[in-house]
Amino acid sequence: MPELPEVEVVVNWLSRTVRERQIERVEVKYPRLIRALSPEAFSRRLKGGTIIKIGRRGKYILIELDKDRTLLVHLRMTGEFFYVGNDREIRKQTAAVFYLDNKHKLVFDDHRHFGVMKLAQTSKLENTEELSALGPEPFGKDFTDKYLYGVLQGSARSIKELLLDQTKVAGLGNIYAAEALFAAKINPKLRANELSKSQANRLHKGIFDVLNRAVKTGKKAVKHADESIENYFEGGYDRFAVYRREGKPCLRCGSMIKRIVQGSRSTFYCPNCQKK
DNA sequence: ACCCTCACCTGCACGC
DNA sequence: TGCGTGCAGGTGAGGG
Numbered sequence: 001m002p003e004l005p006e007v008e009v010v011v012n013w014l015s016r017t018v019r020e021r022q023i024e025r026v027e028v029k030y031p032r033l034i035r036a037l038s039p040e041a042f043s044r045r046l047k048g049g050t051i052i053k054i055g056r057r058g059k060y061i062l063i064e065l066d067k068d069r070t071l072l073v074h075l076r077m078t079g080e081f082f083y084v085g086n087d088r089e090i091r092k093q094t095a096a097v098f099y100l101d102n103k104h105k106l107v108f109d110d111h112r113h114f115g116v117m118k119l120a121q122t123s124k125l126e127n128t129e130e131l132s133a134l135g136p137e138p139f140g141k142d143f144t145d146k147y148l149y150g151v152l153q154g155s156a157r158s159i160k161e162l163l164l165d166q167t168k169v170a171g172l173g174n175i176y177a178a179e180a181l182f183a184a185k186i187n188p189k190l191r192a193n194e195l196s197k198s199q200a201n202r203l204h205k206g207i208f209d210v211l212n213r214a215v216k217t218g219k220k221a222v223k224h225a226d227e228s229i230e231n232y233f234e235g236g237y238d239r240f241a242v243y244r245r246e247g248k249p250c251l252r253c254g255s256m257i258k259r260i261v262q263g264s265r266s267t268f269y270c271p272n273c274q275k276k
Numbered sequence: 277a278c279c280c281t282c283a284c285c286t287g288c289a290c291g292c
Numbered sequence: 293t294g295c296g297t298g299c300a301g302g303t304g305a306g307g308g
Contacts, residue, residue, distance in 0.1 A: 003301060032284095059302080076302050078286080093286085112285045114302065157279075166303085175301055243301085264281070266299085 002075045004138065004171030005214035007059050010081060013232045014063070014106075015054040017083050022050045022101040023065070030095035033110070035118040045069065045119055046098075058134045058170030062125070070122040072130055073108075079115030082107040083230045134170040138211050143169060148207075149200040152192040159195060159203075160188035161263045172207065175243045176214065178268050180206040182242045187274045188267045189260070199276075214239075242268040 002010065026046045028039035037045070049065035056062060063071040073079070079095075086103045093111040100106060108115070120128045135151075136142035151168050152159070162168060163177035172180065181188050183206035186199055195203070217239070224230070241251050245268060246259035255272035 006301075074302080076284095077300070110285095111287070112300090114284065114286095116303090155278090161279095164302090173301055263279095265302095 002059060002079075003173035003176050004056075004059060004211055005176070007056055007061060007075065007171075008215050009232050010075070011054050011056045011061055014061070014081065017230070018051055018098075018100065018106055019054060020051060023047065023098050024101055025099040027097040027099075028095070029090065029097065030110070030113055032113065033095045033108075033115060033117050035116055037119060042117075042119055046071070057131050057137070058166055059173070060130060060134075064122055068122045070120050070125055072116075072118045072120055072128065074116045074130075076110075076112070076114035076116065078112045079108065079110040081231060082109060085228050088228070133167050135166060135168045136170065138169055138171055138207055143204075145201045145204040148204045149195075149197055152195050152200055155192040157192055158188060158262055159186060159190045159192045160267050162192045163207075164263070164265075169207065171211065174265055174267075175240060176207075176210050178243050179210045179241055182206075182269060182274060183210050185273050185276075187276055188262065188269050190276070242270060244268065 023046050026043040028034055028043060031039045033039075034042045046065070046069070049067065049069055052064045052066060054061065054063055059074060061073040061075070063073065065071065083104060083106055086099065086105055088105070088107075090097065090107070091109060093109045094107055095110045095113065095115060096108040096117065098106040098108075108117075118128070118130065125131060136147065148169070152162070155162050160177055160181060163172050163180065164174065178188065180203060184199065184202040186195065186203055186206075242257050245257045248257050249255070250257055250270040250273060253270065253272050255270055257268055258271050260267050260269075
């Protein structure tokens with residue numbers, strides 16, 4: 001579900017919910033969830049670990065434990081954490097369970113099973129193949145308009161597809177790529193190297209604004225109708241300007257939002273506002 | 277090095 | 293009701 005803003009919300013929620021907790025025991029229900037280690041070795045190495053802090057890099061959640069251990073988590077499409085009492089039954093979509101030292105457990109559900117977890121050394125985190133490949137953080141100092149323009153100059157791919165490339169900028173996905181292009185009034189079909197400097201600058205600002213707004217207005221942890229289940233709230237699609245708004249009026253000009261396919265994924269845009 | 281398609285999974289909404 | 297199709301916010305492998 002997650003692009004940078006959603007991952008950020010999960011990170012904040014995890015931080016409030018499980019930081020300083022100790023992991024007493026781990027059960028892996030879906031073995032392919034775990035990369036690089038057997039589920040048994042994974043469980044063994046996590047056992048007894050105390051959660052020190054939770055962070056994020058791109059769309060990766062970084063759960064730092066004591067003793068030089070960090071758990072990397074990628075939610076992919078449908079990964080989701082729940083915080084529940086120990087007696088709660090395990091569901092069929094549950095991929096892993098972390099039993100904590102307070103009679104609660106952190107459950108990782110993932111009905112499509114695309115999600116990934118990997119245990120790494122905290123001291124070598126940046127060298128992992130997952131993180132070392134990532135481009136700059138959109139909120140970081142390395143992500144300048146100059147940097148973006150340089151990246152665009154080097155690619156003939158469509159600008160929309162380029163924005164999904166995590167090695168160029170980390171954290172954008174299908175929603176916010178489209179939203180950023182709308183904010184910047186840039187046609188998603190444009191080749192990256194066809195963008196002018198001023199378009200690149202607009203896009204840079206669009207990316208920042210769209211992600212920033214999503215993080216701020218985004219979502220918060222909620223108790224479900226069943227009060228004993230807590231996870232983070234999914235805000236829904238209504239807050240997007242173009243994403244999944246095919247056939248609806250553009251919020252800026254009233255023209256009909258269009259859907260096209262690029263790289264076998266949907267792109268939504270306003271043909272009038274995003275002519276160039 | 278790039279670009280494209282497919283594969284990985286499950287479930288839901290749709291039309292017939 | 294059932295079945296087929298298309299779609300889903302992500303990525304990595306493998307081909308050209």
